[in-house]
Amino acid sequence: MGDDTAAPRPVRPIPGGPVAAVVVDTPLAHLDRVFEYAVPEELAAAAVPGARVRVRFAGRDLEGFIVERRAAAEHEGRLTPLRKVVSPEPVLTPEILALCRAVADRYAGTLSDVLRLAVPKRHATAERNLPLLPPTVIPYAAEPARDATSSSAGGGDDVGPWSDYPAGPAWLRRLAAGEGPAAAWMALPTRGSDTDWPEALAVAVHAALAGGRGALVVVPDHRDVDRVDTALVRRLGPGQHVRLTADQGPQARYTAWLKVLRGHVRVAIGTRAAAFAPVRDLGLVVCWDDGDDLLSEPRAPYHHTGVVLSLRAEQTGAALLSGGFVRSLRVEADVEAGRLVPVVADHDAVRSAAPRVVVAGEGLDEERDGPAARAHLPSRAWRVAKDALRDGPVLVQVPRRGYLPALSCGECRSPVRCPRCQGPMGLPSAGSGPTCRWCSAGLGPSGFECRSCGSRRLRAAVTGARRSAEEIGRSLPGHPVITSGSGEVHGSVGSEPAIVLATPGAEPVADEGYTAVLLLDAWASLDLPVLDAPLESLRRWMAAAALVRPGRTVVLAGAPEGVTLPAVEALVRWDPGWLASRELGERRELGLPPAVRMAQLRGSRAAVESALSQLRLPAAAQVLGPLPLEAWSRSGAGRGEVGSDGDAGSWHALVRAPLEATAELTDALAALKAVRSARKEADVVAVQVDPVDGW
Structure with missing residues (x-):
């Protein structure tokens, strides 16, 4: 970072009173307000609204922002003077201050938390080198x-x-x-x-x-x-x-x-x-x-x-x-x-712009190809890719990175769990032994024995990107295989024939579009342990399918058999609005977000129960829980076991309220955080409005 002792730029004095209202950078919820400081005469010109300052606060020097200059103080006692104007640059504009306050209120947070994300840290060299005034002509x-x-x-x-x-x-x-x-x-x-x-x-x-x-x-x-x-x-x-x-x-x-x-x-x-x-x-x-x-x-x-x-x-x-x-x-x-x-x-x-979407294993596929119709790389997907590689690249989307990221019992299909932390077990590479994806532990000298059926045989629960690259490279020889995912993400690829294998969100853009797109292991996306699994699956599939050339084919492989799935139907019809409307209607009937406002409280069992007893909710709000919070990873392949001893961080409660009561709910949650902060409660309770996972 640049020299923080660089001489400040000369600034024109701005009319203002001798009192500065300052937002201090502190995470304590009960201190989420402005504090008044006296402005020394030598700092009067530089201490403009929006400037960074350093102040004495609770026995420490902390940074903050001036939000207002006042002619008189509201505080009746003696005011502490500002320690320093870090920079006269008015980095916190009134518009951004109002926005940060609105975001903090909407999510029951503190203003300093939002400001920490909204205003980047100062770099003195950048301030010194950039002209103060913009070009005369834009x-x-x-x-x-x-x-x-x-x-x-x-x-x-x-x-x-x-x-x-x-x-x-x-x-x-x-x-x-x-x-x-x-x-x-x-x-x-x-x-x-x-x-x-x-x-x-x-x-x-x-x-x-x-x-x-x-x-x-x-x-x-x-x-x-x-x-x-x-x-x-x-x-x-x-x-x-x-x-x-x-x-x-x-x-x-x-x-x-x-x-x-x-x-x-x-x-x-x-x-x-x-x-x-x-x-x-x-x-x-x-x-x-x-x-x-x-x-x-x-x-x-x-x-x-x-x-x-x-x-x-x-x-x-x-x-x-x-x-x-x-x-x-x-x-x-x-x-x-x-x-x-x-x-x-x-x-x-x-209809003119959308690709042709086919589902592997449907129609005559099973009669013609037998079990190969529903293999990891179905016969239909293989034929489409082989033909498409004649004149351009083919995109293959796989839902998981790694080699074999999840294992299950070869007999009863129960997930294989780590004996130490209960995390998901997988194979990191060819020839390696099973390893926990959470703590890196192995199965131990006794090896695997299923807790459900006693079998010692393992099978792959899902195939990762690197294993898929090996299989597809062998089945379609003579073409380069480009992988894009965690560790190395490609922004674009050329128009030459190639097999481009990518995880969701890491698909490169082909210069002239892909000649075909294969969406493998559809069931793995649909089985995501989140409420939004159908919409998230469709979002991933359509993001990849939208990269294909007009009129070319998209093959969806691995969709569950014998049932009509709305996400698959929306992809085939290229009608995402229909699925969103359907899902929202069901959420309204069930009282689930975003048809209602939801908040989550997380912590130890004692802390969550204590917080609920302190919480003053609107009359229309409803508390669900507290219940044990199952240990799971958003990138993992399943859920772990949770003990009943109420360890810290393993319990949660949900608060549900109508949308029109959002302001009342967030005010109550903010007040709860302030009370617990002021009392210096030892057990922390995390509060999140509109939680995206974990419930």
Whole structure:
């Protein structure tokens, strides 16, 4: 990091009182408020609202942000003076402060927790090297903006991919006119770089600039950022936007963030944390692939990026675009409530763009191929891949990484568990022995003996990416095998014939599209131990299937027999909206999220029971539990055993409330956290609103 002792830039004094209201960086919930400090005369010019400061707090020097300068103190006693103005840069703007407060309130968190994620750490060298004032002339505010306005208004050729959607040109026209339309966009499969979803987002950003406003685009991972970055450079020219991702170094990321703050650029793209980028005159916020779990923040207050962007659009009056090949249930609920207007292609356009999806093992496959029709690589999938490899690459999606990530008993199919921690056992490589994926322990000298039936025979419960690569490479010799997954993710591949094997979310983009896509082990995706398993399976399948060339074949292999599965039906029909609507209707009948608001309390049994006794819930709320929280890993293959001794962290309770009682519920949860924090309760209880797993 740069030299923190660098001389501060001269700043122009800002009128303000002798009192600074400061948000102090402390995780204690009962201290989630502003504190007043006296502003020494020598710091009066630099201590502007939004500046970083250092203050004396509870016997320690802590950092914080000035949120207001006051003429008089509300505190009646003597005020402690500010220790130091770390930087006069007003990094916390009023808009971002209001957004962070809204996010903290929505998720029963603290303001300091959100600020820690919203404002990056200072880099003094970046502050010193970047000019304070933006360029006098912003290139894209001239000729390109006029083009965008005219094309958006007339629905001409420059609307690009939006011409395929009946409501698309009208939405762009309103965006360019400075309005704030909110839309849920169901994107068509890839048909070429000029009609792909990144190009559509670039056109939307161009329309926002035409209206004299800025834009913010948030996507799940850096590969998506690369694609949007390329489309924006092609549409706006180089240097007209910045990217904000975790793979940037501290100086590069802070420099990019400062360019947005100081108005050097008015467009920012990035991953999860970019949702808080201080874009000036914000006119458009975009969230791509709302259902991707990478958009869920794993740190307190555990917010979802889609909700953050919705709050930001509501506060600023910006247009909101939530796009993807499928709709998450949260987006579907907003569509049905009228908060989002659907932007979808008509039936004929969908049929023209969607690939041909076939399910291996159906029809005449079993009669023709026998048991091979339902092998790990079914005969039908093998024939499709062999033919497709004549003129391009073939994508093979497998649901699990590794070699053989899960083992089961060869007789009764019971999962094999670690004798030490009860974690899932797997084979990390060919020739190795079974190893626990949690603690790396083996089966011991006595080997495996099934607890259910006594058998000592093992079988693979699921085949991982590396084992699949071996099998497919042998069955289709003469072609290179490219693997993309954990450890090495490829952003793109060429148009030459090759077998590209990838795990969900790691599929490279082929230059001219894939000639075929094989989706193996469908049952493994459908058996995910989460409530959203059908929608998540469909999201994974469609993300891969959308990369195939128009008119080519997608083979779904490993789907359970003898039953009609809605996720499989939605894939074959290429109708994700139907599945989302069906799932949401069932959730309403059962009282499950997102039809209700849910919160989770986690901790030891005694701590959870104590917290429930302290919690003052709204009358309509309902408590479920406490119950033991089964030990499981989101990437694991099953659930472990939990003892009844109530070890710390092994119990949880759920609180369910109607959506209209959300504010009452989150206020009650925030008050609970404050009370337990003030009492210095030894047993910690984690509180999460809208938990994504574990229940």
